[in-house]
Amino acid sequence: MKKPESVPPNPAASHGDTPLWHQLQQVAAVMQKVEAGASATTALEAVPAALRPGVQALVFETLRGLGVGRLLCSQLVQRRPAPLLQALLHSALVLAWQAGAQREDSRGYTDFTLVNQAVEAAKRHPKLRHSAAMVNAVLRRYLREQAALRQAVQQASPQGDPALLNVPDWWLQRLQRDHGPDVAAALIRHGQQAAPMTLRVNARHMTADAYLEQQLRPAGLDGWRQGAYGIVLQRPCPVQQLPGFAEGWVSVQDMAAQLAAPLLLQALPQDRPLRLLDACAAPGGKTAHLLELGDHAVLALDQDPQRCERIHDTLQRLQLPAEVRAVDAAQVDSWWDGSLFDGMLLDAPCTASGIVRRHPDVPWLRRASDVAQLAAAQARLLQALWPLLKPGGRLLYCTCSVFREEGDGQIGAFLSCHSDAVRLPAPGHLLPMEGTGASSLMDNGVAGDTGVTGLMDHDGFFYALLAKRD
Numbered sequence: 001m002k003k004p005e006s007v008p009p010n011p012a013a014s015h016g017d018t019p020l021w022h023q024l025q026q027v028a029a030v031m032q033k034v035e036a037g038a039s040a041t042t043a044l045e046a047v048p049a050a051l052r053p054g055v056q057a058l059v060f061e062t063l064r065g066l067g068v069g070r071l072l073c074s075q076l077v078q079r080r081p082a083p084l085l086q087a088l089l090h091s092a093l094v095l096a097w098q099a100g101a102q103r104e105d106s107r108g109y110t111d112f113t114l115v116n117q118a119v120e121a122a123k124r125h126p127k128l129r130h131s132a133a134m135v136n137a138v139l140r141r142y143l144r145e146q147a148a149l150r151q152a153v154q155q156a157s158p159q160g161d162p163a164l165l166n167v168p169d170w171w172l173q174r175l176q177r178d179h180g181p182d183v184a185a186a187l188i189r190h191g192q193q194a195a196p197m198t199l200r201v202n203a204r205h206m207t208a209d210a211y212l213e214q215q216l217r218p219a220g221l222d223g224w225r226q227g228a229y230g231i232v233l234q235r236p237c238p239v240q241q242l243p244g245f246a247e248g249w250v251s252v253q254d255m256a257a258q259l260a261a262p263l264l265l266q267a268l269p270q271d272r273p274l275r276l277l278d279a280c281a282a283p284g285g286k287t288a289h290l291l292e293l294g295d296h297a298v299l300a301l302d303q304d305p306q307r308c309e310r311i312h313d314t315l316q317r318l319q320l321p322a323e324v325r326a327v328d329a330a331q332v333d334s335w336w337d338g339s340l341f342d343g344m345l346l347d348a349p350c351t352a353s354g355i356v357r358r359h360p361d362v363p364w365l366r367r368a369s370d371v372a373q374l375a376a377a378q379a380r381l382l383q384a385l386w387p388l389l390k391p392g393g394r395l396l397y398c399t400c401s402v403f404r405e406e407g408d409g410q411i412g413a414f415l416s417c418h419s420d421a422v423r424l425p426a427p428g429h430l431l432p433m434e435g436t437g438a439s440s441l442m443d444n445g446v447a448g449d450t451g452v453t454g455l456m457d458h459d460g461f462f463y464a465l466l467a468k469r470d
């Protein structure tokens, strides 16, 4: 099946029995927490489970347009509103802005409905009731002056592109410095699209072709094949609906992340089980993939004990064995038994600047100073783990970041002070581009045996493969 051209319908549009005003109250509560520094995932946990998918879709849409929402709010409101009221106004303005730009049938409501429902949300909320008239006045003015406001926003936008307002200034400047203005703009626009749900089929059970043809399609689910093990679903669905999910036939994992295990294993001897280290392993997606591809002895580390539980859960569902330890991988003396590793995966902590479409709160939660702090943590891990690799062994370093300081910059600095390290061919910076699903995967010559055979839809990632001289 071919990838469809159209964007999948917005789940918030089909809000079933829940009126939009009720969802908007929840959205405002979540956005207030995110604007105060909480992650969207944590803030959404407080939303009743039945409402969560619809509220999450609206929160994500708000976050993807928050820069525009803030600018509109500052033009329409003279004094800074209290946090909850401000959160409702930001959400309503972003959603009205989007609704005004799209056909009604693609989202299920017009900008007029949206405004009415936002006013209703205020009227029915004990803390917002007294501000309902103000919400009404601001949003009606937005509707009346929409054309002029659109022009004003466009004029205030970098490169005349309102999408570029939807990341902090430092973020835009860093991307422009790292990749040039056109690629920076394409990366930002890509980050403002909804991500597809991508599966990795467990090679121990069946091929991805067989899973698609014999399991998914008969179950009424559809998608298209990507890479050696991947399937991009036409529509996201709860994992419980995936045939064989509980039995470990399939996992959810982005296409770029699915390159890690094959990249490392293909660079190592194929004829024997290997001793492998996965240094930053939770929740265990790449650990599991390493084990799906061979009977290796894997030591999986993560410094967060709660996240280590998720590695156990992943491995239990897939029925794969590994030793899991909750330790700081850089504190080698606390966990290492003295025997060297054939291969290591270092999927290091990073800014997550490559996975903004799945986590649209990331640009708003990060500060510019986080990049250098995380780069220092990555350098510390590389430095500490390198001596544990056998001569002739391989270390695969990766981050889900598109910032050079966490990719090429990091590896360049490491190579300049480790004369026993050689950089082998690997993708480098994988930059996802807007709309087309096109990417830099092909340009980087990654195709090889990783199964990359065409345009792929993936997150932003960085891979460097290092060999230790014999």
Ligand SMILES: C[S@@+](CC[C@H](N)C(=O)[O-])C[C@H]1O[C@@H](n2cnc3c(N)ncnc32)[C@H](O)[C@@H]1O
Pocket (backbone or CB within 6 Å): 257, 279, 280, 281, 282, 283, 284, 285, 286, 287, 301, 302, 303, 304, 307, 327, 328, 329, 330, 347, 348, 349, 350, 381
């Ligand atoms: C990008 S995530 C790993 C994702 C994982 N490899 C997967 O594919 O499912 C990075 C992980 O590094 C862990 N981490 C951060 N610093 C660490 C350290 N010094 N030692 C061990 N783990 C660390 C974090 O707790 C986080 O779970």
